[in-house]
Amino acid sequence: MTTDSPARGRRRRAPGADQARIAAELVAGAVARATGAVTSRIAPLGRAVGRRLAPVVGVVSTLGWIVLATAAVSVVLAVWLGWAEFVYVAATLLAAFVIAAAFVFGRSTYRVGIELNPRRVVAGGRALGRLTVANSGSRPVLPTRMELPVGEGQADFTIPRLAPGAETEELFAVPTERRALILAGPALSVRGDQLGLLRRTNQWTEQIELFVHPKTVRLAATARGLVRDLEGQTTKVITDSDLAFHALRTYEPGDDIRNVHWRTSARTGQLMVRQCQETRRSQLLLAFDAERSHFASDDEFELGVSVLASVGCQVIREETEIRALWQRGPMRVETPTALLDDSCRIHSVDGAHPTLREFLRQATLRLPAPSLAVTVVGSQVDAAELRGASALWSTDTETIVIRVDEAAEPRLTRLGRSMLITVSALPELPSLLKRAGR
Template sequence: MLTRSGAGMTAAATGLVALGVWADYPELVTLGLAAAGALLLAAAWLVVSPKLTVVREVRPRRVFEGSAAQATLTVTNVGKRDSPPLMVTETVGGDRTTVTVPALTAGHRCTVSYPLPVARRGRYLIPPVELGHSDPLRLLHRGRASGGELVVHVYPRVHLLASITAGGPQDAEGQTTSSAPLGGVAFHSLREYAPGDDWRRIHWGATARTGTVMTRHVVVPDEPRQLIVLDTGSTPYPTTQFFEEAVRVAASFCVAAERSSLPLQLRTTAGVERESSGTALEFLSTVERSDRGLVGLTDLVRDVVSDSQGVALTIVTGRVDAEAAQLLMSLRSRFLSVNLAQLVSADFTLPARPRGVLAVAAPSSEQFATRWNRLVLR
C-alpha cells in the first residue's frame, strides 16, 4: 500500500516522465525513471517479510468506567533476517491506537504496553492487531493481521451504597428452604449421610430408627432478596446522560447487595433478568434504552413475591408521573420495602413522594450515592 510519500513519488514519476517525453527533455525522463526505480526497490524490500510471532494480552478483561485496560504485545523475531521497525495498530470501538515496535535482530524479542481506549461502558470486540512495516524511504507500507479477537467488558461506574436489610430474617434460626446454600448453621431437615459430611452432625436417634445413617441438613437461613428493576423506557430520561447515570445507580445497588451477601436479582422493564452481581454488571455494560417503561411493573414482579421469603424492591428510573407513583404505592404491601431511585435534572419539580416508599432523587449517580447514604445511615 502506498504511503503519502509513496503517492507523491508515484505522481512525481508519472508527471516527470510524461513532461519529459512531451517536451523532449531527457533529463526530466531520467528523473521520472529514478523515482519509479525507487518505488520498485521499495516493493522489492517488502517482498520478503520478517518472520515474527506475536503474543497479545489484555488485562483486565473486565474494567469499570474510568479504569484503564492495558494491552501487552510481545513480538519475537524467529527468522534469520533482522526485522525493521513495526507499526502496531489496535482498533477498539472505532478508535485506532498506533504504537511502534523497534527493529529486532534475529532471535530477539520486544515487549510493549499501551492503554486501550475503553472509556465508555460497553462490550468491546477487539480484532487482531495489525502489524505493519515500511521500506527505508517510507514509500510503501505492508500490514498483516496477527493474533485472535479479544473481548473487553467495561462495566458501569459504581458508587458505595448502604444496604437496607431491615425486615427480613437474618438470624441463625431464620426460615430455610431446600435450595438454600450449604454451610450455615440453620437446621432444615434430616437426610441420608453422604461421604464428606461432618460426622458430628449424624443424628443417632434417626439412624437407629431407620437403619440408615442420617445426618442433619444445615443451610444458610433465608435472607431478604434484593430485587432491582431498571427502567429502560425512553420517556423517563430526557437525555442519554440521565439513562447512563441510572445504569450506574442500578450497578451500585447490585454491588451493594453482593457485598452484603444478600440474594440478588436484576430485572429491566424490557424483560431481561440476571441473578448475580457478576452477570448483572456484564449485562449492564451493554443495556440500552427500550420502549417499555414502568407500566408493566406489576406483571414484571408478580412471580417474585413469596410468603416464605421477603423481597426488598428497588426501582431505578428517571421522571415518575402520578400514574407510576400510584402503581408503586399499590405494590408497597407486597414487599418488605420499596425504594425509588430517580435520576432527574436539578430543576425538575418532583411530584409528591409515594406513601411508604423511600425515594431519593439526584441529577447524577455520584450525588445520588451521597444523598442515599446520608438518608439511610442517619
C-alpha cells in the first residue's frame, strides 16, 4: 500500500485563479488611480465653491436655517398628503425669508474709531470709552446697529442716518471693579431683519487693550531685599580678593602681593595677606504661585496678585535686579508699568505642576541663584510643601514666603530656613516686610 507524500496531497491552484487575482488587482489599482485623479480635480473646485458660498451661507442665522428647514418639510408634506395648510405655512415662511433678505443688502461707507481714556487704570477706578462713526462716502447711509464687545460683555449702539461727512459719537463706561486685561472691539456694523433670520456684519476696527492694574501699596525702602546694596550680599565663601573684609592669614607662595597688609606685616615681622568674604550682586527672584487649588477664593487670589505687584514695583523703583515669574512664564520688569501690565494677564491655572517646589525648580532651571527669593502663595499650601520649596536653594539664598490668608491674623514666623509672612489685607504688607528686614 502506497501513501502519497505531503507535496502530492496538496491541491494545485488552477492557472486561471492566478490570472483572475492579477486581473482583480489591476482593476482595483486602476479604480483607485481614477478615484484619486477625480478627487484631486474636484477637491479644489469644491473648496473654491465653498469660499464663494461662505459669505452667503454665513449670513443665515440659526433661526433662519430653522425657517428654511421648516418650509422645506412643509412643501414635502403638502405634496405627500395633499394638505393646503402646509402650502400656506411654506409660503409664509419663504415670504418672511425673502423680506428679510432685503434688509441685508446695501453698502456702508463708515469710518469708525474707538478711544479708551485712560488706557491704564487701577481696579475700582473709572474708565470711559468713545465710539465715533462717520460717513466717509458721498451718499447718505441708512440707520444701522453697531456692536462693540467690551471684555465679557457687549455694547449695542443704534447709529442714525448719516449724511455725507456727518459724524456721531457714543460714550460708554468700562467696568473696572476687578483686575483684568479688557479687550474692546472690534466694532461691527450689523445689517439684518427684526426677526433675526439674516445677519450680515462688517468689521471696522481692531481690538484695543485696557489694563486694569491690581491695587498696590508703597513699601518702605528699608525692607529686606529692597535696599540698593552697592557691595552686594556677602556669602560664607572665603576668597582672597573682594570688598567684604574677613580676616588676615600668613602669606603663602603664590599669593597676590597686592593683598599683603603691610602695617600688620611690619608689626608681626612676617607677611600677612587679607581674606575676604565673597560678595554677590543683589538679585531678587519674585515668584507667584497661581495654582487655583492653593487659594481659598477669588478675592484671596487677587490679594496675592496685589502683593506680588507691590513688592515688584518697589524693587524696580530701587533699581535692584529682579526677575518675576509665574506658571505661564516670566514677567517684564523693565519699569513698574510693564510689571503692572503683565500682572493683568495673570490668571489661575489647574495642575500646571505637581508641587510648588517643582514649579519653582522648572521656572528657575536656567537662572542664576538669587540672593533673595520671595514666593507669594495662597492659604491652602501646607507647611511641608513650603519647606520643600524653600530647600530648593542653597544657604546663600535668603528665602521669604508671603502667604495670603484673609481669615488669618497677620504674623511673622520662621519656617525652616524661610521667613513666613502671613498677610490678610494689603495695607498690612509694608509693616510686615519692615519687621522682616530687621
